[in-house]
Amino acid sequence: MVKQGIVPDELTKPFWDAANEGRLEMQNCSACNRLQNPPADTCSQCKSADNLEWKALSGKGKIYNYGVVYDCPVRLLQEDQPFNLAVITLDEDPGIQMYSHLPGTPVDVVPVGASVEVIFEKSANGQMIPEWQVVS
Amino acid sequence: MPLPTKKFETARFQSRYEERLTRLAILISFDIDGTLEVGDPPGVLTMELVRKTQEAGILVGSCSDRPISGQRAIWEQHGIAYDFAVSKHQLPDVKERFEAEAYYHIGDREDLDRQYALAAGFEFFWPDEAVSEPWLK
Amino acid sequence: MTTENAPASMYRTTEGLGVWEHKGKVAAVGIGHSPTTRRWDGTAENTMGANSIFALRQAIADAGVDPADIDGLVLDPVTTTGAHWPPGQEIPMDVVNHWNSTDDPLDGIAKLSAEWILKNMPELTNVKFTMYGQGCMSHAIVVAAQAVGEGRTHTCLVLKSWHNLEGRYNQSGVSAQDEVPGSFALAPGRTLWGAPGSYGTALQFAEYCRKYGKSHDMMAPFMANSRRNGLLFPEGYWAQHRPEQLTAEDYLNARWIAKPANLFDNDIPIMVSGAYLFTTAERAKDMKQKPVYILNHASSRGAQRSVLPTLDEVEKETAETGRKIYEGAGITAADLSFENMYDGFALFHQFHIEGLRYRGMQNGDALDFYQKDISIEGPDPVLPSGGNIGSGRSRFWMHTDSIQQIQGRAGARALTGVKPEIGVSGGPMPMGGNFTVWSATPD
Numbered sequence: 001m002v003k004q005g006i007v008p009d010e011l012t013k014p015f016w017d018a019a020n021e022g023r024l025e026m027q028n029c030s031a032c033n034r035l036q037n038p039p040a041d042t043c044s045q046c047k048s049a050d051n052l053e054w055k056a057l058s059g060k061g062k063i064y065n066y067g068v069v070y071d072c073p074v075r076l077l078q079e080d081q082p083f084n085l086a087v088i089t090l091d092e093d094p095g096i097q098m099y100s101h102l103p104g105t106p107v108d109v110v111p112v113g114a115s116v117e118v119i120f121e122k123s124a125n126g127q128m129i130p131e132w133q134v135v136s
Numbered sequence: 137m138p139l140p141t142k143k144f145e146t147a148r149f150q151s152r153y154e155e156r157l158t159r160l161a162i163l164i165s166f167d168i169d170g171t172l173e174v175g176d177p178p179g180v181l182t183m184e185l186v187r188k189t190q191e192a193g194i195l196v197g198s199c200s201d202r203p204i205s206g207q208r209a210i211w212e213q214h215g216i217a218y219d220f221a222v223s224k225h226q227l228p229d230v231k232e233r234f235e236a237e238a239y240y241h242i243g244d245r246e247d248l249d250r251q252y253a254l255a256a257g258f259e260f261f262w263p264d265e266a267v268s269e270p271w272l273k
Numbered sequence: 274m275t276t277e278n279a280p281a282s283m284y285r286t287t288e289g290l291g292v293w294e295h296k297g298k299v300a301a302v303g304i305g306h307s308p309t310t311r312r313w314d315g316t317a318e319n320t321m322g323a324n325s326i327f328a329l330r331q332a333i334a335d336a337g338v339d340p341a342d343i344d345g346l347v348l349d350p351v352t353t354t355g356a357h358w359p360p361g362q363e364i365p366m367d368v369v370n371h372w373n374s375t376d377d378p379l380d381g382i383a384k385l386s387a388e389w390i391l392k393n394m395p396e397l398t399n400v401k402f403t404m405y406g407q408g409c410m411s412h413a414i415v416v417a418a419q420a421v422g423e424g425r426t427h428t429c430l431v432l433k434s435w436h437n438l439e440g441r442y443n444q445s446g447v448s449a450q451d452e453v454p455g456s457f458a459l460a461p462g463r464t465l466w467g468a469p470g471s472y473g474t475a476l477q478f479a480e481y482c483r484k485y486g487k488s489h490d491m492m493a494p495f496m497a498n499s500r501r502n503g504l505l506f507p508e509g510y511w512a513q514h515r516p517e518q519l520t521a522e523d524y525l526n527a528r529w530i531a532k533p534a535n536l537f538d539n540d541i542p543i544m545v546s547g548a549y550l551f552t553t554a555e556r557a558k559d560m561k562q563k564p565v566y567i568l569n570h571a572s573s574r575g576a577q578r579s580v581l582p583t584l585d586e587v588e589k590e591t592a593e594t595g596r597k598i599y600e601g602a603g604i605t606a607a608d609l610s611f612e613n614m615y616d617g618f619a620l621f622h623q624f625h626i627e628g629l630r631y632r633g634m635q636n637g638d639a640l641d642f643y644q645k646d647i648s649i650e651g652p653d654p655v656l657p658s659g660g661n662i663g664s665g666r667s668r669f670w671m672h673t674d675s676i677q678q679i680q681g682r683a684g685a686r687a688l689t690g691v692k693p694e695i696g697v698s699g700g701p702m703p704m705g706g707n708f709t710v711w712s713a714t715p716d
Contacts, residue, residue, distance in 0.1 A: 005452035007454055009456050073443040087581055125452055205518065223527055
């Protein structure tokens with residue numbers, strides 16, 4: 001399944017550049033030692049922009065929850081429905097979530113709690129996007 | 137799938153019933169809104185057309201986002217002895233229940249009608265295509 | 274006159290504020306609704322602006338006041354959550370020019386300003402105070418209540434309008450594009466990964482079912498009850514256009530949207546406008562309808578840690594909302610005659626009422642509660658308005674019903690198992706909304 005192409009903007013460019021190089025990076029406030037996703041102009045805890053950096057992550061996580069999308073508003077994905085749409089939490093910080101279509105996992109047969117690792121898939125305009133696969 | 141059995145008191149009715157069964161080669165599923173005249177928005181297919189189609193020996197029913205009880209009420213209000221009333225995703229169940237030579241679904245939506253129909257192994261027709269088909273009396 | 278968004282100071286968003294300083298001093302005295310339709314028919318006479326004027330005039334007439342006595346107007350300028358005017362689509366200028374227009378040609382069609390209303394309601398000669406309660410009727414209500422309490426306005430119209438266009442919600446715009454901005458792709462809510470609107474709620478519900486050992490099937494009695502109540506709401510969409518009950522079979526056979534949310538767990542977008550007239554308790558004494566006093570308003574502004582609120586975050590937030598509601602009104606959960614919390618996605622209503630500790634329920638109890646008698650005839654009514662599930666997407670049936678129940682004007686929907694003296698309504702989301710406590714008496 002091919003997602004919409006991404007046009008990186010100033011805020012998210014580091015994330016997408018890292019993805020193109022096969023790395024998962026996330027915004028981190030070095031003062032609070034706190035990751036945040038989605039990225040923002042300031043730290044959600046201390047509200048400062050001064051200590052935001054991009055931190056490389058292990059690419060390991062867990063399946064926290066999931067649903068199955070049968071009626072998707074995004075045109076490019078409609079031919080792929082139904083599909084899994086899971087929420088992944090990061091091993092570095094289970095409070096941080098990312099979405100995933102769980103490539104390779106059968107629809108509606110999702111092992112909640114299972115370990116996953118990041119992979120990268122090409123979007124419609126070639127931008128790489130982090131996805132997650134169950135670790136067998 | 138064996139034909140359903142039914143016994144009538146007179147041979148004449150029995151013969152006509154079995155003759156109808158052997159001629160039940162086509163099944164047509166109708167979306168409602170945007171397809172049938174009673175829909176919202178109203179479609180081009182009239183209830184009279186559906187009735188005549190059924191009287192010609194074709195299996196008819198609805199496949200709609202309307203509640204199933206509401207679909208039944210529409211058929212009953214128009215005096216049509218529908219064979220099924222299901223939700224959009226239940227066309228595979230219809231195919232399982234009824235043996236037919238051809239399965240058609242008529243609807244006005246690419247995402248909800250055409251995709252579900254093709255996934256269930258039905259042939260799909262837009263309402264204005266279907267109205268000129270010979271099997272729609 | 275420039276209309277501003279209500280400042281943050283008008284919302285009561287934290288615990289520890291004590292009893293609302295204007296408790297019992299503001300009253301609802303008039304109600305008005307436009308007819309409902311599924312979509313705009315493209316005519317000038319049936320625009321969202323036209324519906325707005327209809328509802329406002331009805332509220333004024335219902336209250337029996339002279340329009341010249343009205344000095345305030347609070348409304349939500351945003352009139353959709355998913356039926357956006359398609360970029361590049363020609364705006365019908367014959368429709369625009371049928372009305373006294375503003376600088377924005379979509380004003381009165383796909384958005385709404387106070388200026389547009391005042392330009393097209395010449396009878397409102399004395400409106401000096403206008404403000405936006407942006408979000409939905411729940412927002413506009415708390416802004417109007419606070420404004421009347423503070424003396425910014427003494428007789429204030431409160432308006433929420435909805436437009437709806439051809440096509441499906443959220444399928445145009447960014448959803449239809451081949452490329453999206455990088456920030457959008459990582460944003461919560463509707464994203465690159467194709468989550469429908471009900472996805473977040475569906476996941477919270479899934480987590481709830483796993484945690485408490487419940488199932489989606491257990492929603493069926495709530496759904497049937499809501500539609501039943503909605504069919505007793507003559508102002509509502511289903512009563513007006515498709516008066517058919519939703520049975521358990523209907524609900525359980527509906528197709529999934531974002532499993533475990535099915536088609537009927539999502540409300541149907543419609544066109545409708547609703548309006549109220551608020552005034553001071555003092556002025557209300559001499560008005561046509563029995564006043565319904567506002568004991569408190571409370572707001573939640575929950576912040577999730579990451580892309581979707583977890584069940585823990587939702588339960589924490591709704592419990593805090595419940596405490597704020599009762600603290601400001603000086604009441605407890607035991608004082609509630611009924612609840613009319615939001616149900617725009619059916620699967621989060623239970624989060625709202627668990628947060629209220631309605632009838633003493635705790636987290637995890639609501640779906641079992643739905644299996645009991647939750648009818649308007651029983652002692653534990655749930656959503657007597659029928660909400661959005663019962664009458665279509667308006668986000669104000671709950672408020673109208675609360676006022677009507679207390680006034681004794683709920684008609685066939687009247688609560689008979691309890692005496693409706695104090696009710697609470699509000700929403701929309703468990704993580705963010707505005708809530709109002711209504712009462713038959715000012716204290």
